[in-house]
Amino acid sequence: MTKVSPIDRRKSEHIRINLEEDVRSALTNGLERYHFLHEALPELDLATIDTSLNLFGKRLAAPILLSSMTGGTEDASVINRRLAEAAQEVGVAMGVGSQRAAIEHPELAKTFSITREVAPSILLFANLGAVQLNYGYGIEHCRRAVDMIQADALILHLNPLQEAVQAGGNTNFANLASKIEEICKKLEVPVIVKEVGWGISERTARLLVECGVAAIDVAGAGGTSWSQVEMHRAPDEFTRHLAAAFIGWGIPTAESILMVKQAAPGMTIFASGGLRDGIDLAKSIALGATLGGMAGPFLKAAVASTETVIETLLLTKKQLEVTMFACGAANLSSLQAGKLVKQN
Numbered sequence: 136m137t138k139v140s141p142i143d144r145r146k147s148e149h150i151r152i153n154l155e156e157d158v159r160s161a162l163t164n165g166l167e168r169y170h171f172l173h174e175a176l177p178e179l180d181l182a183t184i185d186t187s188l189n190l191f192g193k194r195l196a197a198p199i200l201l202s203s204m205t206g207g208t209e210d211a212s213v214i215n216r217r218l219a220e221a222a223q224e225v226g227v228a229m230g231v232g233s234q235r236a237a238i239e240h241p242e243l244a245k246t247f248s249i250t251r252e253v254a255p256s257i258l259l260f261a262n263l264g265a266v267q268l269n270y271g272y273g274i275e276h277c278r279r280a281v282d283m284i285q286a287d288a289l290i291l292h293l294n295p296l297q298e299a300v301q302a303g304g305n306t307n308f309a310n311l312a313s314k315i316e317e318i319c320k321k322l323e324v325p326v327i328v329k330e331v332g333w334g335i336s337e338r339t340a341r342l343l344v345e346c347g348v349a350a351i352d353v354a355g356a357g358g359t360s361w362s363q364v365e366m367h368r369a370p371d372e373f374t375r376h377l378a379a380a381f382i383g384w385g386i387p388t389a390e391s392i393l394m395v396k397q398a399a400p401g402m403t404i405f406a407s408g409g410l411r412d413g414i415d416l417a418k419s420i421a422l423g424a425t426l427g428g429m430a431g432p433f434l435k436a437a438v439a440s441t442e443t444v445i446e447t448l449l450l451t452k453k454q455l456e457v458t459m460f461a462c463g464a465a466n467l468s469s470l471q472a473g474k475l476v477k478q479n
């Protein structure tokens with residue numbers, strides 16, 4: 136039997152808590168403050184609405200990302216396989232969860248590499264915590280994560296608050312930007328940086344531009360709250376109260392997209408954090424994002440079956456198509472050209 140390491144145990148707890156507890160942020164994603172101007176005469180045929188795009192050398196049928204979630208345990212392997220099968224079937228992008236467990240226990244690599252086995256042609260992202268660069272990780276670890284799943288790009292996640300509200304978290308985030316910059320310079324594939332649910336500010340976006348990142352995933356507030364997840368796994372009352380205080384923390388996704396667009400013109404932006412349907416996805420794209428990611432909803436779908444993930448993806452894609460149709464946008468660049476109205 137595979138031995139259970141502390142990282143495996145943490146990963147199993149993360150999945151269980153996300154499935155069984157209410158881990159929603161007290162904030163909304165901010166997209167509800169925008170709406171599309173309805174066009175009664177769109178002069179378009181719904182059948183010809185084009186949601187496809189090219190990104191990092193791959194063709195996608197729709198601008199959807201199954202956001203970074205899991206790996207490292209047997210249950211996680213099943214979830215990763217189902218997500219990847221669905222991504223391959225529908226033609227969308229996928230990220231695996233942090234690969235640290237498999238870097239430290241190579242026998243766990245298959246729980247991540249299963250994704251590439253079943254999804255040979257998808258846009259696939261590797262994942263590591265950026266803070267690990269302050270705890271002994273370097274370019275070789277990043278290369279191992281990429282090679283493990285034959286990834287098209289590496290995502291480094293930023294989660295200072297999550298580390299700070301848990302017992303024994305890795306909280307040394309000092310001088311991390313220069314280390315991210317070094318990885319961007321040396322790694323053979325593009326480097327994407329994401330948050331995990333509290334958003335990217337203008338200041339952080341400017342730092343990331345200087346690092347040379349290829350894309351920023353805002354992973355803003357309004358969806359899964361990692362302080363709430365940590366609250367549910369707190370070992371004592373002190374830590375529980377510490378985490379609970381941050382339920383309303385973070386930059387809502389809509390605001391973060393605009394902040395990154397302002398601070399980093401021309402940067403490829405991914406929107407995630409509380410996106411829950413194809414209309415949220417369309418609004419994110421109209422605000423400036425290239426892809427929209429969802430994590431929590433697809434975790435629940437993947438626990439059911441591959442077919443449930445496919446159905447959820449097809450529904451999201453259809454909602455996007457109908458939104459584009461009803462606001463007169465034939466393709467994604469036309470949607471980005473701005474059909475949104477902000478409510479006061």
Ligand SMILES: Cc1cc2nc3c(=O)[nH]c(=O)nc-3n(C[C@H](O)[C@H](O)[C@H](O)COP(=O)(O)O)c2cc1C
Pocket residue numbers: 149150153202203204205231232233262290291292329330331332354357358359407408409410428429430431432434
């Ligand atoms: C079960 C679960 C595990 C996650 N693990 C990771 C991870 O390992 N690395 C990472 O970058 N983000 C991770 N995330 C964060 C998501 O990628 C995403 O940024 C965040 O959950 C916000 O999206 P949502 O509101 O659609 O869930 C995880 C999310 C969930 C629900």
